[in-house]
Amino acid sequence: MKPFQLTYTAEAPNLLREALGEWGISKRTLASVKYGGGQILVNGTEVTVRHALEKGDAVTVIFPNEEHGKGLVAEEGDLKIVYEDAALLIVEKPPFQNTIPSREHPFGSLANIVAKHFNDHGIPSTLHIATRLDRDTSGLVCIAKNRHIHHMISLQQQEKKMKRRYEALVHGLIDKDEFTITAPIGRKNTSIIEREVREGGQFAETEVRVLQRLEGYSHIILQLNTGRTHQIRVHMTHIGYPLLGDDLYGGKRDLLGRQALHCSKLELIHPVSGDPLFFSSSLNKDMQSLV
Structure with missing residues (x-):
C-alpha cells in the first residue's frame, strides 16, 4: 500500500x-x-x-501507513459515496445506522463498511470520521483518510470554516421565519445519554430558518455554529419545538419512526488543494413524504 x-x-x-x-x-x-x-x-x-x-x-x-483498530470488523454493505480522492471521503449515511460501532450495535455501522472499502481499495488508513451523525440522523458524513487530514479538518471546524446545514421537521408551527438559538448545553445529571440546556454548559449556537409550515409541524433548516452532542435536538426542545420522532427529547413517533433530522449540506475547504467544496444531499424518503 x-x-x-x-x-x-x-x-x-x-x-x-x-x-x-x-x-x-x-x-x-x-x-x-x-x-x-x-x-x-x-x-x-x-x-x-x-x-x-x-x-x-x-x-x-x-506519512506512515495506518491500521484499523483491532476491534473494527470490515463488513460488506451499501456505501453511497458522494465524493472521494486521496485525502477525503464524503458519504451519505442512511437512518437507523450507527456512524461507529456501539455495545448495542457492534456490527453494520458506517465505520465497518468504510473499513471494507478501504481494504478493498488498498487505502492504508484507520477511520477518521470528522462529522459524526446520531444513529437515527441521515445525511452527509465527512471522513478523513489519515491523521494529518483529520487535523486540518478539525482546525476548519474550530475556525468555523466548515459549515454543516441540516433539515428537520419539528412539532408545532414556528412563528418567526429566522432566528438564532444561543444556549449552553451540558450533560443531564440523571442520564449518561441525554443533554440539556443548563447553566455551566458548553457554549452552543444554532441558526434556524423556517422553510414551510405544515399541518401541525414545521420544516426547518438549521446551521450549526458549534458542534455539541445532540445540539439541534436539545435546542429545539428547549424552545418548545421538539423534532418529530425524537422520543428522547419529547417528540412523538406517530408520523415518523426516528428523529426527523438530515444533514443536507456540507461546505469545507479542501485540506490539500485549498479549493472550496460544496456537497448536498436530498431528504430520505420518510422525511420527504412529510414535506
Missing part, C-alpha cells in the same frame, strides 16, 4: 520545523512521521526537522 504524501515549496529561508508548523503539520502528526515509519525529504534527500530550508526547496512529507 503506497503511503499518503504531500509536497510543499519553501517560500523563504526557514527552519524546517517552523515551516512544517506553518503548513499545518501538528506535533502529534510529526511524531507519528518520525517514529511510525514516515519520512521527510528536502529535494529528495531525507533530513531532520532541524534542517535549514532555502527558498524554493521542495519538502515532501511521507
Whole structure:
C-alpha cells in the first residue's frame, strides 16, 4: 500500500520545523512521521526537522501507513459515496445506522463498511470520521483518510470554516421565519445519554430558518455554529419545538419512526488543494413524504 504524501515549496529561508508548523503539520502528526515509519525529504534527500530550508526547496512529507483498530470488523454493505480522492471521503449515511460501532450495535455501522472499502481499495488508513451523525440522523458524513487530514479538518471546524446545514421537521408551527438559538448545553445529571440546556454548559449556537409550515409541524433548516452532542435536538426542545420522532427529547413517533433530522449540506475547504467544496444531499424518503 503506497503511503499518503504531500509536497510543499519553501517560500523563504526557514527552519524546517517552523515551516512544517506553518503548513499545518501538528506535533502529534510529526511524531507519528518520525517514529511510525514516515519520512521527510528536502529535494529528495531525507533530513531532520532541524534542517535549514532555502527558498524554493521542495519538502515532501511521507506519512506512515495506518491500521484499523483491532476491534473494527470490515463488513460488506451499501456505501453511497458522494465524493472521494486521496485525502477525503464524503458519504451519505442512511437512518437507523450507527456512524461507529456501539455495545448495542457492534456490527453494520458506517465505520465497518468504510473499513471494507478501504481494504478493498488498498487505502492504508484507520477511520477518521470528522462529522459524526446520531444513529437515527441521515445525511452527509465527512471522513478523513489519515491523521494529518483529520487535523486540518478539525482546525476548519474550530475556525468555523466548515459549515454543516441540516433539515428537520419539528412539532408545532414556528412563528418567526429566522432566528438564532444561543444556549449552553451540558450533560443531564440523571442520564449518561441525554443533554440539556443548563447553566455551566458548553457554549452552543444554532441558526434556524423556517422553510414551510405544515399541518401541525414545521420544516426547518438549521446551521450549526458549534458542534455539541445532540445540539439541534436539545435546542429545539428547549424552545418548545421538539423534532418529530425524537422520543428522547419529547417528540412523538406517530408520523415518523426516528428523529426527523438530515444533514443536507456540507461546505469545507479542501485540506490539500485549498479549493472550496460544496456537497448536498436530498431528504430520505420518510422525511420527504412529510414535506
